[in-house]
Structures are given as C-alpha cells and as structure tokens.
Amino acid sequence: MNKNNRSDISPSQQSYIRHRLMHHYMIVFARIALFMLFIIMWETGARTGGIDAFIFSSPSRIADTFVSMCRSGDIFVHTGITLAETLLSFILVLTAGILLAILLWASDTVSGILEPYLVILNSLPKSALAPVLIVWLGNNPKTIIVTAISIAVFGTIINLYTSFSQIDSEKIKLIKMLGGNRLDVLFRLILPSSLPIIISNAKVNIGLCLVGVIIGEFLAARRGLGFLIIYGSQTFKMNWVLMSIVILCIIAGVLYLILNRLEKCVNKYMAS
Amino acid sequence: MEYALNIDHISYSYHTLNGETPAVTDVSITIEKGEFIAIVGPSGCGKSTLLSLIAGLIHPDSGSITLGSNSNIGYMFQKDNLFEWRTVYGNARLGLDIQHCVTPKKLEYVDTLLKAYGLDSFKDVRPSQLSGGMRQRAALIRTLALEPDLLLLDEPFSALDYQTRLEVCDDIGTILKNEGKTAVLVTHDLSEAISMGDRVVVLTKRPCTIRDIITIDLGIDNRTPMTSRNAPAFKDYFNIIWKELTGNE
Numbered sequence: 381m382n383k384n385n386r387s388d389i390s391p392s393q394q395s396y397i398r399h400r401l402m403h404h405y406m407i408v409f410a411r412i413a414l415f416m417l418f419i420i421m422w423e424t425g426a427r428t429g430g431i432d433a434f435i436f437s438s439p440s441r442i443a444d445t446f447v448s449m450c451r452s453g454d455i456f457v458h459t460g461i462t463l464a465e466t467l468l469s470f471i472l473v474l475t476a477g478i479l480l481a482i483l484l485w486a487s488d489t490v491s492g493i494l495e496p497y498l499v500i501l502n503s504l505p506k507s508a509l510a511p512v513l514i515v516w517l518g519n520n521p522k523t524i525i526v527t528a529i530s531i532a533v534f535g536t537i538i539n540l541y542t543s544f545s546q547i548d549s550e551k552i553k554l555i556k557m558l559g560g561n562r563l564d565v566l567f568r569l570i571l572p573s574s575l576p577i578i579i580s581n582a583k584v585n586i587g588l589c590l591v592g593v594i595i596g597e598f599l600a601a602r603r604g605l606g607f608l609i610i611y612g613s614q615t616f617k618m619n620w621v622l623m624s625i626v627i628l629c630i631i632a633g634v635l636y637l638i639l640n641r642l643e644k645c646v647n648k649y650m651a652s
Numbered sequence: 653m654e655y656a657l658n659i660d661h662i663s664y665s666y667h668t669l670n671g672e673t674p675a676v677t678d679v680s681i682t683i684e685k686g687e688f689i690a691i692v693g694p695s696g697c698g699k700s701t702l703l704s705l706i707a708g709l710i711h712p713d714s715g716s717i718t719l720g721s722n723s724n725i726g727y728m729f730q731k732d733n734l735f736e737w738r739t740v741y742g743n744a745r746l747g748l749d750i751q752h753c754v755t756p757k758k759l760e761y762v763d764t765l766l767k768a769y770g771l772d773s774f775k776d777v778r779p780s781q782l783s784g785g786m787r788q789r790a791a792l793i794r795t796l797a798l799e800p801d802l803l804l805l806d807e808p809f810s811a812l813d814y815q816t817r818l819e820v821c822d823d824i825g826t827i828l829k830n831e832g833k834t835a836v837l838v839t840h841d842l843s844e845a846i847s848m849g850d851r852v853v854v855l856t857k858r859p860c861t862i863r864d865i866i867t868i869d870l871g872i873d874n875r876t877p878m879t880s881r882n883a884p885a886f887k888d889y890f891n892i893i894w895k896e897l898t899g900n901e
Binding site: 548550551554555557558559560564568569572649650 | 727
C-alpha cells in the first residue's frame with residue numbers, strides 16, 4: 381500500500397530518463413565547446429600570426445572596437461537604426477501581406493489577373509531592384525525600407541493566399557447555413573484558422589526584412605550596420621565589419637527567438 | 653394540412669468546361685410539419701445536391717422549392733466542423749454570434765441544451781478533447797441553438813464508429829422528435845433510414861429522381877431509433893427498400 385511514493389518509477393524508466401538527460405547535456409556542452417573552440421582558434425591564430433589580424437580581425441579586437449564604440453555611443457545609433465528599419469518594414473510587410481491576401485481571396489477575378497505578376501515578382505532577385513530604387517526614391521531610409529518590403533512581401537501574399545483558399549469549403553458552407561456573410565467567413569473562420577500560418581510566415585519574414593535592410597543600407601545609407609559593414613570593408617576597418625556581423629547574428633537570433641516564443645504561445649492556445 | 657417544405661418538379665445540373673452533368677431531374681415531394689423524411693439512394697446519386705438545393709445554397713435550374721411558414725433551416729454535416737480555436741461553448745453559440753442575437757434567453761437555451769445532452773461539464777474544453785459522439789452532439793447543439801424548424805441532416809453519423817453511431821443516432825432521433833422538428837435525413841445506411849424516418853424516399857442512380865416513397869409503420873408507439881430496429885416489421889422494410897435500390901432499372 382505505502383510503497384508507491386518514489387518507487388513507482390520503475391528502474392528501466394529511471395535509466396531511460398537518465399539517458400535522455402545525459403544526451404541533452406551532451407548536446408548543450410558540445411554547442412558551447414564548438415563556440416569556444418572557434419573563438420580560441422581565431423584568437424590564437426591572430427596572435428601567433430597564423431592568420432593576418434588586419435584582414436581577419438580577432439575576437440579581442442572586435443571586443444575592443446565594441447567597447448570603444450559603446451563609449452562614443454555610435455554603436456547604439458547604428459544598431460538602433462538597423463533594428464528600427466527592420467521592425468518597420470516587418471510590420472508593413474505583415475500588414476500589406478495580410479490585406480492583399482484577403483483581397484485576392486475575396487475576388488477570383490483579382491487573383492486571376494494578378495497571379496502571374498506575383499509569381500514573377502516573387503522569383504525576381506530583389507537585390508536587382510535596389511539600385512533602381514535609389515534612383516527613384518533617393519539616398520535615404522525610404523529606399524532601404526522599400527527594398528526590405530520588396531524582398532518579403534510577395535512571398536507572404538502568395539503563402540497566405542494559398543492558405544486562405546485551402547480552407548475546408550464545408551466550413552464556409554457551415555457559416556453560410558448559420559446565416560453568415562463573407563465578412564463572417566473572413567473574421568470567424570479564415571483569419572482565426574490561419575493564425576498559425578501567419579505567425580510561421582512572420583518567422584521567415586523577420587529574417588528576410590533584415591536581409592533587405594542590410595542590402596538597402598549597403599547602397600543608400602550613412603548610418604546603420606549595413607553602412608558600417610560596407611564603409612568598414614572599403615576603408616579596411618575589418619574590426620568594424622566583423623563586429624557588425626556579430627551584432628547582426630545576435631539581432632537575427634533574438635528576433636527569431638521572440639517570434640518562436642510567440643508561435644509556441646499561439647499553438648498552445650489553439651491546442652489547449 | 654400545413655407543409656414545412658414543398659418541392660415541385662426541380663431539376664439541377666452541374667456545369668464545368670467539360671460539359672454538363674445532370675444531378676437532379678424532376679423531383680417533387682411535400683413534407684409535412686414535424687415529419688421525419690429519410691432519403692436513401694446509390695452513392696453519388698445526388699442526395700447531397702438535393703439537400704443543398706433545399707438549403708438554398710444552390711438554386712434549381714427549373715421547378716420551385718417553397719418553405720412553409722416559420723421555417724428556419726438548420727444544417728448538420730457529415731463532419732462536425734467544430735472550430736478548434738473556440739471552446740465547446742464557443743462553438744455551440746457560433747450561430748448566435750454570427751446572427752448578432754446573443755441574448756441572455758438564447759444563451760440560457762444553449763446552456764439547457766448542453767446540460768440535456770451531457771456536455772455541460774465540457775463547456776470550456778476544446779473540441780479535440782471530446783469523443784466523436786460528443787463532438788457530433790456539440791455540432792447538433794450549435795445547429796439547435798438557432799431554434800430551426802426544419803433540419804437538414806447530411807449523413808451526420810457516417811463518420812462515427814458503429815457503436816457510437818447507434819448511440820448518437822438514437823440520441824439525435826429522440827431529441828428531434830421531442831423538439832417536434834421537421835427533418836430531412838440523407839443517408840446511405842438503410843437501417844438508419846428505416847429506424848429514423850416516418851417516410852423513406854428511395855432515389856435512382858444519377859441523375860436522381862424519386863423511385864419510390866415508402867411510409868414506415870412499424871406498429872409501435874413512441875418509437876425511437878433503437879426500438880424501431882427491434883420491431884418485427886423492420887426487416888421487411890429493409891428488404892423492400894433494398895430491392896428498390898438494387899432492383900431492375
């Protein structure tokens with residue numbers, strides 16, 4: 381009767397759990413070790429002259445550059461601008477993508493007419509547009525944001541429209557039989573059921589917007605991490621270039637993590 | 653006599669670029685208030701098309717469909733089509749939300765239905781946590797919440813396993829009888845049709861017309877689908893309808 385406190389986990393179950401935990405710790409340890417190994421090899425290579433520190437920089441030089449740019453405050457300006465441009469274009473892509481996908485869903489005629497254009501614009505390498513946009517819009521943040529939007533928006537429209545039009549037609553019939561109109565179908569069926577797809581799409585888009593902003597900044601900026609990279613490479617300040625790339629890695633990771641968390645919350649809400 | 657639904661010589665064809673497929677030709681029937689009509693026919697004969705026509709989702713090419721006075725239509729599908737992002741209660745009141753008629757009285761009625769059909773304690777859970785039979789009952793409550801007078805049932809039990817199917821069929825048959833609803837059931841299951849229907853309409857192959865209408869009189873009082881299945885006359889009707897369905901062209 382009273383022996384079912386901790387011994388109700390059988391020895392085989394205990395050893396299974398132990399194995400899974402060991403495996404998990406091993407993975408985490410290996411990840412950190414790989415990172416440390418890379419940093420140490422880079423640093424020793426640069427110090428012993430194995431690689432040219434002037435071209436390849438080194439972890440300590442990147443850290444020094446970072447500290448001095450923090451002191452002057454420059455780094456916050458550059459990072460802030462890149463981040464702001466990315467978030468603004470991300471929000472615009474999401475809004476425009478959802479609205480246009482709704483328009484395509486609502487009208488067979490509109491979607492029929494626009495489909496070939498969307499397919500071509502989606503497959504077009506958008507970096508080809510950036511030089512054109514500078515001429516049209518000028519050497520300013522407008523160009524950067526439009527470049528970022530052009531990279532992400534067409535794929536978003538196509539993906540969301542596909543998802544909207546794959547909704548079970550019987551569910552649409554249900555809404556109609558309950559007395560609903562097209563707006564009810566949209567707001568009570570299409571949008572709620574597409575929420576997971578909208579979010580997984582956002583996860584891809586945040587990365588694409590960052591790519592677009594950097595391409596834009598290469599060509600049309602006097603501030604931002606993209607500017608820092610292109611300016612640094614032209615003047616052989618490789619410390620600036622590599623530090624900017626490290627910061628970009630961190631930004632990309634953090635933005636992805638935030639959306640990943642959001643996705644998990646939504647999925648949990650939908651499933652619970 | 654007051655009718656709930658009068659169908660007068662309707663025909664309907666599907667159109668595609670490859671041609672025209674007649675689905676329903678010259679169907680006429682009058683359904684009385686409170687009557688339970690079961691429609692059987694070979695698969696793909698156009699039974700569901702007939703229901704869509706009655707529901708007004710599509711319009712007949714010729715002929716007319718007249719609804720009696722007070723005829724709100726409720727529709728039940730083969731699949732329960734419950735929305736996973738709504739709770740059971742949220743699904744039950746979907747129709748009220750859509751028609752913007754959420755009043756305390758209507759919500760109370762939804763509560764009564766949930767209690768009566770054993771879903772009261774599952775109000776706040778998601779549909780995925782319900783069994784197949786419970787899901788179909790939740791779908792029925794969603795339909796009944798709008799207090800329809802005429803119910804169209806499009807093979808509502810065919811997605812359930814056999815035991816659940818008998819139970820839900822019995823439940824829903826009894827519920828509809830108690831509420832005095834007029835119902836049109838489309839099914840390919842003969843015993844379901846005989847056990848629930850006051851009259852059974854036998855359709856021909858596509859394009860469907862009415863082959864025969866058989867009035868079911870099992871000689872028992874207050875019959876439910878379950879007691880009907882045990883009536884001695886049940887198997888005679890089964891044989892008659894089976895012959896009609898498979899019989900000579």
